[in-house]
Amino acid sequence: MDLHAMADNLTNPALLFFLLGIIAVQLKSDLRIPENSSKFISIYLLLSIGFKGGQELSHASLNAEIVLSMLLGVFLASIVPLVSFFILKRKMSPANAGAIAASYGSVSAVTFVTATSFLDFESQVFSGHMIAVMALMEAPAIIIGVLLINYFKRNENCEKASLGGIIKHSVTNGSVMIILGSLVIGFLASAEQAEGIKPFTTDIFKGFLAVFLLDMGITSGRHLSDMLKKGVYPFLFSSIMPFFNGLMALFISMQITDSPGNQLLFAILGASASYIAVPAAMKNAVPDANPGLYLPMALGITFPINVIIGIPFYFSIILGFG
Template sequence: MNLLENITNPALLFFLLGVLAVQLKSDLKVPENSSKFMSIYLLISIGFKGGQELSHNGITTEIIWSLLSGILLATIVPIISFLILRRKMSAANACAIAASYGSVSAVTFVTAASFLDFEQIHFGGHMIAVMAIMEAPAIVIGVLLYNYFKENNTTDKQENSIKSIFKHAVTNASVFLILGSLLIGFFATKEQADGIKPFTTDIFKGFLVIFLLDMGITSGKQLSAMISKGIYPFLFSTIMPFIYGLIALLISIEITDNIGNQLLFSILGASASYIAVPAAMKNALPEANPGLYLPMALGITFPVNVLIGIPFYYSILMVIH
């Protein structure tokens, strides 16, 4: 039932429409500048609202454990992924893919938050901070693994590389914007927040619909490119997200009783980065093939999480509760 409800959600139907447009070779497209604006808007909106929630609830034990667990997941997942992938791929490709799956997707998170809103389920604003803090560790771990397995690397080069990539991860546009919006929302008063509510809340779903249409078009193109890469990358990007998502779900059950927080934690564990990590890997691991790790994260894992993963974890949580 939840899967059917999720598929009939207009935002997700527009995502499928974008995928279909590519398969039918339609000339439908969203202007690049409009796509960038919508991405910025969604990050500002979700970050600001998360900051407001955080300011109302204060810092609790649950929040601290959630942040620590997020960092732990972002550290362990890329290591596990690398050990699995290294058997079939070069060190550079294995590290780049591992970093992608250890990091998170802000768009998947926003979609899951929209799903919770559709189901009228509340979630804590601190989950925004958990998402933001999970971006950087996985990127750093990916580079560390690469430096360890790459021959003829000096310590100085490793240190410079790590410093550079950590700075890039923290100042990445998506991470910087959502953290900044979170802080602004945290310090804004309720009256100030209500003043911009028509912008941060009322038009959110409309922009999400158009953005997911654009993501559907992009995913459809990446999906086509993924087919030529063989069965192994396809299996990894389809199966492993569910394993990571279930691990995150089990961890979340020990941290919180809030179904919304548990679902978001699950989807953070299952999602893969296709924005922050590719931008970082382009400079840190030029040997890695973006035609491999980008289609895996965006062409396979993203739609699997959006169409199947979110209602799947939600159904499990409904049974548990």
């Protein structure tokens, strides 16, 4: 990746609005996002992500590679949060471990888009169904994260844990319901019907995302000391775990697709961490999970590492095997 592309990635508005929120707190500014507005934006982002994902799924024509790709996506979105949770639980509370695990099991749409831009620069093509795979990976990690948090928090409180009850509570949680429901609605809606609400689901998405990340930056700035108190552990996890996940996704994907573009996108889907859907879900579903941990880890450490180092690193591996 050339220096100009690196500069573009480092000046990504998503990262800068988040940093602005942190800076505002450090400068003791009175900048605030009203609580009700923040909750509305969280719901909107989940609705928009789910609906657009459903639309992508409805346009995909099934074949063996597409089915295997989707299964791999769901597998990654399930195994990564499970492994991450039990690694993190040794040092953190169930709420924080579950929120971080869900972030790393889910995906970063911005990192995914950055990888597609890299592929365009390298004159490499990728299949459209990879966008549907990305959409499929949002919800499973959120559900597993909420399920693990509920299960272990009940055990800590010496409450009798009913697996069926925990699953029901996790799946019917408002944040999970909105993204799953929107996914189904997007799948059922025709292209003409989707076009009718495109100004809401697509055109204003980046604007609301900027406000949301500003709010998350403010929230993280208030709790940044909590991450520093955890010592080097969060830094090590958010720096090393993405490469483990990305390499696992890459080598599995090589067994189901010969496309270098698809392989790179799988690596990035495995390596990236969500700082949109998961924080939006956890803000309402698990309010005692500290965004000063999971958001700086995903956005402040993993995101730039993936963009600056990860994408060209995985691509060089793919070329080496090609």
